[in-house]
Amino acid sequence: AQRVTQPEKLLSVFKGAPVELKCNYSYSGSPELFWYVQYSRQRLQLLLRHISRESIKGFTADLNKGETSFHLKKPFAQEEDSAMYYCAPNRSGFQKLVFGTGTRLLVSP
Amino acid sequence: DAGVIQSPRHEVTEMGQEVTLRCKPISGHNSLFWYRQTMMRGLELLIYFNNNVPIDDSGMPEDRFSAKMPNASFSTLKIQPSEPRDSAVYFCASSFSRGSGETQYFGPGTRLLVL
Numbered sequence: 001a002q003r004v005t006q007p008e009k010l011l012s013v014f015k016g017a018p019v020e021l022k023c024n025y026s027y028s029g030s031p032e033l034f035w036y037v038q039y040s041r042q043r044l045q046l047l048l049r050h051i052s053r054e055s056i057k058g059f060t061a062d063l064n065k066g067e068t069s070f071h072l073k074k075p076f077a078q079e080e081d082s083a084m085y086y087c088a089p090n091r092s093g094f095q096k097l098v099f100g101t102g103t104r105l106l107v108s109p
Numbered sequence: 110d111a112g113v114i115q116s117p118r119h120e121v122t123e124m125g126q127e128v129t130l131r132c133k134p135i136s137g138h139n140s141l142f143w144y145r146q147t148m149m150r151g152l153e154l155l156i157y158f159n160n161n162v163p164i165d166d167s168g169m170p171e172d173r174f175s176a177k178m179p180n181a182s183f184s185t186l187k188i189q190p191s192e193p194r195d196s197a198v199y200f201c202a203s204s205f206s207r208g209s210g211e212t213q214y215f216g217p218g219t220r221l222l223v224l
Contacts, residue, residue, distance in 0.1 A: 043112070044152075044200065044215040086152060095140055095206050096165055097213065101151035 002027050004089050006100035013077050014108050021072040021103045023061075023087030031089040033070040034097065035061055038084040047072075047085070057081070077107045113216035115201050121222045127189040130219045133182055134203030142213060143176055143186050144200040152200070158184065159206060191223045 003026040013019055025031060037047040048056045050063045050070060061072045070087060084104050088097040114133040122128055134141050142157040156166040158178045166176070173192070178184040188195055198220050202213040 043217055044202075046212045049212070095159065095204070095211070096154060096157065097142075098154070099144075099152040 002089070002091065002098050004087055004098055004100040006085075006087055006103050008103045009101070010104045010106065012106045012108065015079055016076050019072075019074045019077045019081070019105065019107075021085050021087075021105065023070045023072065023100060025068050025070065025087075025089045027068075027089055027091060029091060030065075031091055033061070033063055034088045034090065035059070035070075035072050036086045036088055036099070038086070040083070044086070077105075079107045079109055081105060082107045113201055113203050113214055115199075115216035115219050117219060118217060119220045119222075121224065122191055123224050124192055125190045126223075127187065128191045128195075128221060128223075130186040130199050130201075130221070132184045132186070132201030132216060134184070134201070135214055136182065138203035138205045138214070139181070140204045140206040140211075140213075141178060141184050142202040142204075143184070144202065146198040146200060146218070147196075155186070188221075191221075193223045196221055196223050 005024045007022055033050045035047040036044050038044045059074045061070050063070050084102050086102045087100040090097050116131045140159050143155040144152050145155055146152045155168045156176045157164055161178045174188055176186045198218045200215050200218045202215045204211045204213045
């Protein structure tokens with residue numbers, strides 16, 4: 001069965017500290033992976049996708065097929081990064097995303 | 110473009126009443142998704158359409174839930190009869206799909222409270 005796990009419900013860090021939001025998946029084949037973010041009072045929106053290999057707002061995510069992980073990282077957290085983050089694998093060839101339960105990131109000054 | 114539009118933004122109803130949620134996808138998008146978000150279960154896909162045709166409704170909880178997409182610019186999610194456990198935020202999202210991996214654009218959500 002397709003499964004995605006975000007083990008941390010809440011991650012609290014101080015401004016300037018490194019951040020890593022964990023995501024592990026269990027998928028057959030080669031999934032495509034996404035991170036979506038929901039800032040307070042805003043819509044859920046795409047943060048990044050592993051295909052594009054972009055760095056968005058300082059965040060990066062590396063697909064580790066051996067560990068079946070797609071952790072989201074940022075070297076220096078900012079207060080405006082406080083939000084809810086969802087990892088979402090997508091089975092290649094299908095449109096359906098399966099969202100993790102999400103991790104709330106709180107960045108304190 | 111105003112993005113995905115959902116109405117109403119908030120709905121409070123009594124148990125047993127019919128609830129209809131509405132969604133207007135982004136013009137030109139050919140896929141539409143309905144999600145439900147709760148504290149306990151997170152964000153769950155209920156159903157999605159491609160070119161107005163339902164493709165996967167395995168996430169629809171039970172027969173009380175139904176969804177339609179009569180044309181490319183409108184979809185409804187109906188709950189009849191509603192129950193308190195249906196209280197959640199319901200999101201609609203759309204994308205332009207070429208097979209897989211396309212970005213989904215979300216609406217602001219409808220916050221439903223069933224008393």
